[in-house]
Amino acid sequence: MTKLVVAKFGGSAIGPNGESIPKIIQRINNLKKESKVIAVFSAPLTIHNGKKRSLTDVILEQGENAQNGITPSLDIVASTYQKILEMINSENIENCKKILNLNLEKAQKALDEAFGNKEFVDETRSRALAFSGEILMSHMMNYILKSNGVKSDSVDFDDWPIITDNNIESTNFLASKSRENIDKISQLVDENEVVTIGGFIGKTIDDVLTTYERGGSDRTAADLGILFHKKYETSIDFEKDSAVVSADPKIVETNLREVSQLSYNEARLAGMFGMKILDPIAIKEIVENGVDLPITITNMKNPEKITTIKRILDEQKGHPIKIVTGKENCAIFRIETSSIQKLLISLEKDKRYSEFVILSPFTKDGIEFSRILFLDGDYVKRNEKYLLGFDSLATITYNRGVITLIGDEMWRVQQVASRTSAKIGDAGLNILNMDAQEETSRIIIVVEDAGDNIKNAIKAIHQEISNINFI
Incomplete structure (x- = not known):
């Protein structure tokens, strides 16, 4: 062929x-x-x-x-x-x-x-x-x-x-x-x-x-x-301009690690959460159409430097945490769990919008609430009427920033949640929400989007990664 x-x-x-x-x-x-x-x-x-x-x-x-x-x-x-x-x-x-x-x-x-x-x-x-x-x-x-x-x-x-x-x-x-x-x-x-x-x-x-x-x-x-x-x-x-490295080089200037391989899932999450690797919707469309295409990110100035993106990766030998990244201008939408399913179906079918993640639910006064972290606060502002139409008592919180660690095998990293959260505290930042899910190998840390909070958190966590042991 x-x-x-x-x-x-x-x-x-x-x-x-x-x-x-x-x-x-x-x-x-x-x-x-x-x-x-x-x-x-x-x-x-x-x-x-x-x-x-x-x-x-x-x-x-x-x-x-x-x-x-x-x-x-x-x-x-x-x-x-x-x-x-x-x-x-x-x-x-x-x-x-x-x-x-x-x-x-x-x-x-x-x-x-x-x-x-x-x-x-x-x-x-x-x-x-x-x-x-x-x-x-x-x-x-x-x-x-x-x-x-x-x-x-x-x-x-x-x-x-x-x-x-x-x-x-x-x-x-x-x-x-x-x-x-x-x-x-x-x-x-x-x-x-x-x-x-x-x-x-x-x-x-x-x-x-x-x-x-x-x-x-x-x-x-x-x-x-x-x-x-x-x-x-x-x-x-x-x-x-470069292949993929372990953080945005405009934020982290030293001790960056080259990333040789990413899974579709890792690449999509990194794109959603601020790394300019590729548009995460591009990966989503490939997956939705049932296609398995090899993707390379090539350093045009030095073409021997590449990152390969594949559906199923080769055996991984490097650090399981591949990327530390973050996103400013996020918003959290809180809605009764009984109403969330209709909203999610509408976002998928009507809006065809997927730039959000579901955080862990919580219960208050006997009622379970779900939380959606939208990664584009401006999108939420433009669509407030639409979103609140699914639950008039839902609430929206703006000016949130999020930091996340990318790695499908993050479960192999010892004390990762405690070590990263402690590092954010050492950087003088207040964690407003921390969502860790073993099933998705995902850690999401929410802080106030103010000043250089997101950049400072990324620097602090990235510096700590190399000091954390992994299986």
């Missing part, structure tokens, strides 16, 4: 004004030696007022301006792509300029509509983002690859393989409908060494452009793996 690697390059991998594109070309050339390649691209970064910014954020800002009656502008976007255009040779430059102008016209039209309607939502928002970001970048990369002697092609939106439901701004992948729509991209893969496509973007069966939530390019890579796993020997490769 022919090999296929779905390689995803995010904004940081592309770099400001495309400065890391030469490294991307090198990586793709290496990948295509042994495999067909589908390259998934996010929107690039730019430099604005001396700071790195994603073009996604630039467009969201312009959309907000349009909504508030301020004339929107694509000047920053256009100047970024003009710099990227310099990487294309004379043979391909005119065709690429036409694609660039066409997509920017579509993005400007969407912003103009937002300005006229004083509303930057739904398809208008999605079109502005797609045609200035991911879709345009995938076409630009196609011409850059052609300019470097690679046999490549890009996927037009008319032939888009990712079919989604009708939730425009935070859409959901429909695998069965997407399988009916992969003929064109399959043909492109068969005929080329590399096929480029924009991440984050979907469309409905009625051709309405949709977007995933932030981080959605990871989901695009996973979705393509799901669609192609029967036709090719398929794997997924996320190209990043």
Whole structure:
């Protein structure tokens, strides 16, 4: 069976004004030696007022301006792509300029509509983002690859393989409908060494452009793996600044351990709780579709440094606690246990939302209450009316932060709960809630989200891990 690697390059991998594109070309050339390649691209970064910014954020800002009656502008976007255009040779430059102008016209039209309607939502928002970001970048990369002697092609939106439901701004992948729509991209893969496509973007069966939530390019890579796993020997490769280490290097600067393997469960939990490994929904979609795809996180600057993510891991010899991570801006929703089941079913079926964990229940005045830890307090604020509709006496507590330890075999670590909780106390933090479950190998510690509480707790626990014995 022919090999296929779905390689995803995010904004940081592309770099400001495309400065890391030469490294991307090198990586793709290496990948295509042994495999067909589908390259998934996010929107690039730019430099604005001396700071790195994603073009996604630039467009969201312009959309907000349009909504508030301020004339929107694509000047920053256009100047970024003009710099990227310099990487294309004379043979391909005119065709690429036409694609660039066409997509920017579509993005400007969407912003103009937002300005006229004083509303930057739904398809208008999605079109502005797609045609200035991911879709345009995938076409630009196609011409850059052609300019470097690679046999490549890009996927037009008319032939888009990712079919989604009708939730425009935070859409959901429909695998069965997407399988009916992969003929064109399959043909492109068969005929080329590399096929480029924009991440984050979907469309409905009625051709309405949709977007995933932030981080959605990871989901695009996973979705393509799901669609192609029967036709090719398929794997997924996320190209990043580094492979996975034992904590966020922006928080913990010393004694970081390299993580060679993660299970699907470990990777998903780490993503949910703040580690920027990959979008946890990408793992969820792979599991829900019954697919077993090998995933690698590759250090693009040093490709020998990788982390492998697998459904079933090889025998593990390192420390069972692989990652210490944390999440700010969480909320706890308390509801009578008798009412929670309807809410959970609705979150799954209606909202298709899964960024929460169930904490241990408690009993008060003879009534059992359940607690849901939502990992996005803003989501709870936007949906307060919906959530309280399941129990008007339910309560919501905001400004909570959470720290968790990741490791499926954490049960092998002696005194882990007592040692980590003591370390948080030594750091001067008050533990508001601690939830340890042997069945899930999970320890969740809740503290007040204030100041540097979460960062200080992560530093303290990470320092202690290497001192704790394990079986």
